[in-house]
Amino acid sequence: MIQKTRGGLCAPAGFLCGSISSGIKNPKATRLDTALIVSARPCASAATFTTNVVKAAPVLVSMDHMKTGKVRAIVLNSGNANACTGPAGLADSRRMAKAAAQRTALAPEQVVVGSTGRIGVSMPIARIEDGISRIRLSRGKSRACAQAIMTSDTFPKEIALSVKTRSGTFHIGGIAKGAGMIDPNMATMLCVVTTDALLSQAALRQAVRASVETSFNRITVDGDMSTNDTVFALANGASGIRPPAAVFQKALDTVTQSLARMIVKDGEGVSKFIEIVVRGAASPDDAKRAAEAVANSTLVKCAWAGGDPNWGRIMDALGYSGARMREDRTKIFYDNLPIVTGGTVAGTPWAKLRAVARKKEFRIVIDLAVGKSSHIVWTTDLTEEYVRLNLGE
Amino acid sequence: MIQKTRGGLCAPAGFLCGSISSGIKNPKATRLDTALIVSARPCASAATFTTNVVKAAPVLVSMDHMKTGKVRAIVLNSGNANACTGPAGLADSRRMAKAAAQRTALAPEQVVVGSTGRIGVSMPIARIEDGISRIRLSRGKSRACAQAIMTSDTFPKEIALSVKTRSGTFHIGGIAKGAGMIDPNMATMLCVVTTDALLSQAALRQAVRASVETSFNRITVDGDMSTNDTVFALANGASGIRPPAAVFQKALDTVTQSLARMIVKDGEGVSKFIEIVVRGAASPDDAKRAAEAVANSTLVKCAWAGGDPNWGRIMDALGYSGARMREDRTKIFYDNLPIVTGGTVAGTPWAKLRAVARKKEFRIVIDLAVGKSSHIVWTTDLTEEYVRLNLGE
Numbered sequence: 001m002i003q004k005t006r007g008g009l010c011a012p013a014g015f016l017c018g019s020i021s022s023g024i025k026n027p028k029a030t031r032l033d034t035a036l037i038v039s040a041r042p043c044a045s046a047a048t049f050t051t052n053v054v055k056a057a058p059v060l061v062s063m064d065h066m067k068t069g070k071v072r073a074i075v076l077n078s079g080n081a082n083a084c085t086g087p088a089g090l091a092d093s094r095r096m097a098k099a100a101a102q103r104t105a106l107a108p109e110q111v112v113v114g115s116t117g118r119i120g121v122s123m124p125i126a127r128i129e130d131g132i133s134r135i136r137l138s139r140g141k142s143r144a145c146a147q148a149i150m151t152s153d154t155f156p157k158e159i160a161l162s163v164k165t166r167s168g169t170f171h172i173g174g175i176a177k178g179a180g181m182i183d184p185n186m187a188t189m190l191c192v193v194t195t196d197a198l199l200s201q202a203a204l205r206q207a208v209r210a211s212v213e214t215s216f217n218r219i220t221v222d223g224d225m226s227t228n229d230t231v232f233a234l235a236n237g238a239s240g241i242r243p244p245a246a247v248f249q250k251a252l253d254t255v256t257q258s259l260a261r262m263i264v265k266d267g268e269g270v271s272k273f274i275e276i277v278v279r280g281a282a283s284p285d286d287a288k289r290a291a292e293a294v295a296n297s298t299l300v301k302c303a304w305a306g307g308d309p310n311w312g313r314i315m316d317a318l319g320y321s322g323a324r325m326r327e328d329r330t331k332i333f334y335d336n337l338p339i340v341t342g343g344t345v346a347g348t349p350w351a352k353l354r355a356v357a358r359k360k361e362f363r364i365v366i367d368l369a370v371g372k373s374s375h376i377v378w379t380t381d382l383t384e385e386y387v388r389l390n391l392g393e
Numbered sequence: 394m395i396q397k398t399r400g401g402l403c404a405p406a407g408f409l410c411g412s413i414s415s416g417i418k419n420p421k422a423t424r425l426d427t428a429l430i431v432s433a434r435p436c437a438s439a440a441t442f443t444t445n446v447v448k449a450a451p452v453l454v455s456m457d458h459m460k461t462g463k464v465r466a467i468v469l470n471s472g473n474a475n476a477c478t479g480p481a482g483l484a485d486s487r488r489m490a491k492a493a494a495q496r497t498a499l500a501p502e503q504v505v506v507g508s509t510g511r512i513g514v515s516m517p518i519a520r521i522e523d524g525i526s527r528i529r530l531s532r533g534k535s536r537a538c539a540q541a542i543m544t545s546d547t548f549p550k551e552i553a554l555s556v557k558t559r560s561g562t563f564h565i566g567g568i569a570k571g572a573g574m575i576d577p578n579m580a581t582m583l584c585v586v587t588t589d590a591l592l593s594q595a596a597l598r599q600a601v602r603a604s605v606e607t608s609f610n611r612i613t614v615d616g617d618m619s620t621n622d623t624v625f626a627l628a629n630g631a632s633g634i635r636p637p638a639a640v641f642q643k644a645l646d647t648v649t650q651s652l653a654r655m656i657v658k659d660g661e662g663v664s665k666f667i668e669i670v671v672r673g674a675a676s677p678d679d680a681k682r683a684a685e686a687v688a689n690s691t692l693v694k695c696a697w698a699g700g701d702p703n704w705g706r707i708m709d710a711l712g713y714s715g716a717r718m719r720e721d722r723t724k725i726f727y728d729n730l731p732i733v734t735g736g737t738v739a740g741t742p743w744a745k746l747r748a749v750a751r752k753k754e755f756r757i758v759i760d761l762a763v764g765k766s767s768h769i770v771w772t773t774d775l776t777e778e779y780v781r782l783n784l785g786e
Contacts, residue, residue, distance in 0.1 A: 052713045315513075318447065319448075320445045327477070345477075384777040
């Protein structure tokens, strides 16, 4: 039985965390911008990184450190992505890992690094090292860690679950940050999951890989995929409970899907949350292409912002998605109301459809009726506010 | 020698055209919405259609009629795309062709049809038939035809050239409409080209295919490709001049590229025209992917709207484009100013770069330095105005 609980990353036994203001964006700022999470005992570790060819320095350093299989601590910062910063940036990420290792009495290779913020700006590494050295670790600071990794996020994203199994109870917790550049294959998205369940490294890695597919790889706000996206997971076994694989997967999926939904809802300038379900596709790839073409169509997203259940733009996006389809078989629903059947207007009263499109949250179901594959994407509308927030400078 | 001239579609000898208000959107409206173009003598014909799987009825009917090789007239309307309208829509497009055939004393199969406007709404076909029957054909109405096919366009798009060859002078003219859903592989884009040069059907078709690649397939405003995109070309030989292939190609490319640029500049809510040149790519496909990823990144486009030469977002888009690249080799320029070298900041004073990004028109050159292929895309910024125009209802 899965129940929500408090404590975020520290709901699981044997984890400590803390955060501080290193003054990354501005030496005088007091905003939390640096976080450290550590397992008090050896643990299994897993990570998933951006598939962007342009990988930020912390991603490259963390990929390297993950290979040791001995990671126990995670150091994170906001305000600077340390991306496109060349060899100096790599050295800075290594210095962050080293500073965190000194603070936690671990080897630098046991620390992984996550950074989010502006691209192409050098890190104020001395201030960050100083900040890390001053972080106080405790069991009550998960929320402050969630705050420290926020960029344009409007609220900290945190969750914790207690999971009762036949042999006893384990806990799992997580924090995440999202906002801009949210797309499948991760995003400017950082996520940390901790659990006191007992799992082998292989089991944890497989569970995380699978869970990312049905959570973070399902979300898209603007179709841009960032250079820094990372999910870290640590499992330290402190509960002594070795859950059945399916039970752990369910708990992990609940954590990642909850955080992914929070990220979408907190997307820049977002006013609506939309679940797109494509079914009846000729292949899983086709289902994905169709769902993502609709989710990333600026015209479709603008219509949603206006509360317009514009099905023509959806048909158009399906048509260029590359998914096999037959116009005369295609069905589209807003929530449960048919809007398209046989490729043309279904006849549901427009006022009813508009009422759905004006809700804060609704579901589009697209039945291509040419096969058996399906795919789900969570997305948003595209608002004037989004553009305003991204005008830059 | 190529020179601009007047007369648009009727600058070439032996073409007549006219337009009328059929009251397509509103029976009482007086806005021009229906146009007819006809060659007074047999001619070669060519067409390129949307690659969207969802093809509008006029596209399907025109594809069919093109097979006869005897097309001599083109009938166009705005206000209704006749897309996603099922068998009834097909019948309506055939009725349009038939009405135009009666008006011009041709067979219905000698007429092709183009429609643009709202998707999924039945055509007021009786009003359109009546309108077509009342169109007066003359040699002075090209501009009125350009007006009749406008939707959210803010100005009519028209061009004409006189081309002096060793054996004499021929003419070529064109009209187009653009605005929303502008993407490579055409767009809600209609274009008609006429010429009095003497060409075989095969030569015209090859020239048009090649020309579309370096003009309409080079433009992208919002990444959405429409169900109705069509280019029609008629060559009636009335000048008696049979130009060398390269001369005709150059003239045709001048027409299509001029119209394509007008379409981009008139994109919905557009404030800037940006040429993206990718060179040094490992393959032509890679060059295309890289250029289009940058051109379609909402984050990059928002930064341009704000006059921010944000190179981090460009690097990010290149990284997820799928094009082979090496971060440490990548160079980016705003006009001729380096902004990125070796994957990181080049050191040009920011004020100079910002001055470029604030211009109404500039060029981004991206040198991937991993191969020899290149690609050019013409695109725009993404403004709040764009979103406002596309909120629907």
